[in-house]
Amino acid sequence: MATLKALSDIISTGVFQITSACAACGDVYPTLDDPYTVESNNIQNRYAIDAAPVIAAAYQLIATLSNPEPYIFTWGMSSYFSASLAAAGQGCVPDILTEVGSDGMHVEEIARKNDMDADKLGATYGGNRDSTTHDPLAGRILRLLASRNIFAETASNRFRNNRISSALCTGKTPEAMQARPAEKWDNTNGCSAMTEFLGTDAARAAGMLVDNLTDPATAHSRGPNRAPIQRAFKTDLPFHYWLQEPANIIHMKRLQHGMRTLTAYASEDLPTGGFDWAGLPENQLVVDVGGGIGTVSMDIAEKHKHLRYMIQDLPATVEEGRAYWASVKPEMLDSGQVQFQVHNFFEPQPVTNAAVFMVRYILHNWPDTYAVTILKQLRAAAQPDTTLVVLDQILDYMSRDGDTGEADIPGAKRPVAPEPLCPYPDAVSGYGYLVDLLMMGCLNSKGRTVTEFRSILNEGGWELRRVHRFAAPHPQQLVCTPLPQSISSKL
Numbered sequence: 004m005a006t007l008k009a010l011s012d013i014i015s016t017g018v019f020q021i022t023s024a025c026a027a028c029g030d031v032y033p034t035l036d037d038p039y040t041v042e043s044n045n046i047q048n049r050y051a052i053d054a055a056p057v058i059a060a061a062y063q064l065i066a067t068l069s070n071p072e073p074y075i076f077t078w079g080m081s082s083y084f085s086a087s088l089a090a091a092g093q094g095c096v097p098d099i100l101t102e103v104g105s106d107g108m109h110v111e112e113i114a115r116k117n118d119m120d121a122d123k124l125g126a127t128y129g130g131n132r133d134s135t136t137h138d139p140l141a142g143r144i145l146r147l148l149a150s151r152n153i154f155a156e157t158a159s160n161r162f163r164n165n166r167i168s169s170a171l172c173t174g175k176t177p178e179a180m181q182a183r184p185a186e187k188w189d190n191t192n193g194c195s196a197m198t199e200f201l202g203t204d205a206a207r208a209a210g211m212l213v214d215n216l217t218d219p220a221t222a223h224s225r226g227p228n229r230a231p232i233q234r235a236f237k238t239d240l241p242f243h244y245w246l247q248e249p250a251n252i253i254h255m256k257r258l259q260h261g262m263r264t265l266t267a268y269a270s271e272d273l274p275t276g277g278f279d280w281a282g283l284p285e286n287q288l289v290v291d292v293g294g295g296i297g298t299v300s301m302d303i304a305e306k307h308k309h310l311r312y313m314i315q316d317l318p319a320t321v322e323e324g325r326a327y328w329a330s331v332k333p334e335m336l337d338s339g340q341v342q343f344q345v346h347n348f349f350e351p352q353p354v355t356n357a358a359v360f361m362v363r364y365i366l367h368n369w370p371d372t373y374a375v376t377i378l379k380q381l382r383a384a385a386q387p388d389t390t391l392v393v394l395d396q397i398l399d400y401m402s403r404d405g406d407t408g409e410a411d412i413p414g415a416k417r418p419v420a421p422e423p424l425c426p427y428p429d430a431v432s433g434y435g436y437l438v439d440l441l442m443m444g445c446l447n448s449k450g451r452t453v454t455e456f457r458s459i460l461n462e463g464g465w466e467l468r469r470v471h472r473f474a475a476p477h478p479q480q481l482v483c484t485p486l487p488q489s490i491s492s493k494l
Contacts, residue, residue, distance in 0.1 A: 007068075024050065025046075092195045105157065107163035149162065152165065185256055193260045199257055204258075204445070212444055215234060296320065297324050301328070301331075311339075315354075350380065366456075371458075383464075391465050429475035429476075465485060466485075
């Protein structure tokens with residue numbers, strides 16, 4: 004009983020602290036009924052550290068009070084949750100519900116607006132198709148999501164958006180999305196694109212995970228073309244290269260735009276916190292290696308206009324990136340402050356005058372040997388004063404002894420929460436560990452602890468000098484300097 008009381012106290016005390024801090028600062032903490040806005044996200048981010056133990060205690064309280072069997076079964080069926088999110092997104096449901104009032108909209112009307120076949124959507128029912136008794140499949144999908152506070156069911160089979168589901172809106176009509184599916188996610192926050200990717204391509208990879216782990220041909224392979232997703236799509240191409248195939252343009256665009264959501268909800272101080280971008284001299288060059296369409300560079304460039312930016316990626320992505328910047332920041336392209344360059348980061352790095360190489364969510368895409376190759380190419384092109392800034396998730400052990408490799412790295416060691424909480428409350432949602440398995444499923448790669456990052460960095464010719472921590476699930480910054488060539492060549 005002491006544990007239950009302790010968890011309950013953590014929740015009540017934490018909520019009181021957050022509400023008191025909001026009142027003192029004049030902030031209004033968003034509820035599920037408030038609209039999804041950048042400002043409301045920023046408010047949540049300001050209190051993310053305070054909210055982490057509350058959320059962790061709530062998760063632990065649910066697990067403590069739950070019967071083990073249904074608890075396990077519920078998690079075991081969670082693949083249907085990601086599929087339901089993807090179905091709602093592909094059916095344009097959040098956008099259809101944008102202008103709906105508090106009464107919501109009946110699922111029959113939703114089905115008419117997104118051109119879904121009512122018979123295919125409907126569950127089995129006897130002769131009478133009265134909408135008061137008909138229980139459409141769409142309603143069942145939305146009801147599952149509403150049970151986890153994504154959408155709200157206002158009456159039988161009537162639904163409306165709430166704050167969370169409205170994050171999936173694209174700002175486009177169903178007609179426009181159906182007429183131009185490749186443009187569906189243009190100029191969005193990327194959330195819809197990412198959830199659709201997770202419920203389709205990534206879900207297919209997850210469905211092959213057990214087969215991949217138990218097949219002797221793939222069980223011990225570290226090759227990027229031997230992941231579960233190759234089994235799902237019956238291809239020998241690594242996923243990154245499969246996406247570049249012309250027939251897979253929708254898959255590529257969906258993932259590219261989905262990556263934007265990783266910055267759309269980002270803390271307002273990510274472009275200014277951590278590494279001292281402002282301290283770099285005028286006109287210095289920041290190279291965003293494998294930078295996609297340049298969403299992170301855009302955030303930094305808006306705050307630090309005294310720098311120049313080079314965004315590198317593969318041809319199709321560079322083309323998409325130029326189009327994106329031309330639509331939202333054409334002046335930066337026209338002035339030459341921001342440039343794009345086609346480059347494969349496994350090949351020699353053509354830029355040898357970079358002040359900073361930035362590698363954001365790249366290393367976790369590749370197994371160790373490949374990650375080391377990327378780092379070695381950057382080291383070969385680096386000047387003695389070049390800095391490498393790695394933005395990535397850092398995995399924590401779920402034990403109290405932590406990661407012994409953190410001890411001598413400034414900023415790396417994290418404080419351990421008191422019992423009965425788990426050591427690192429912001430890890431309880433499982434987000435970082437789910438991303439780790441997503442990497443396994445799609446890329447045969449992995450997330451890494453500080454010690455694992457340090458190992459590949461050293462082998463690649465870089466010394467980890469500092470870690471800048473941000474509230475999860477934001478990426479962490481690992482700031483590195485070149486090892487002397489004589490040392491790195493011996494590692």
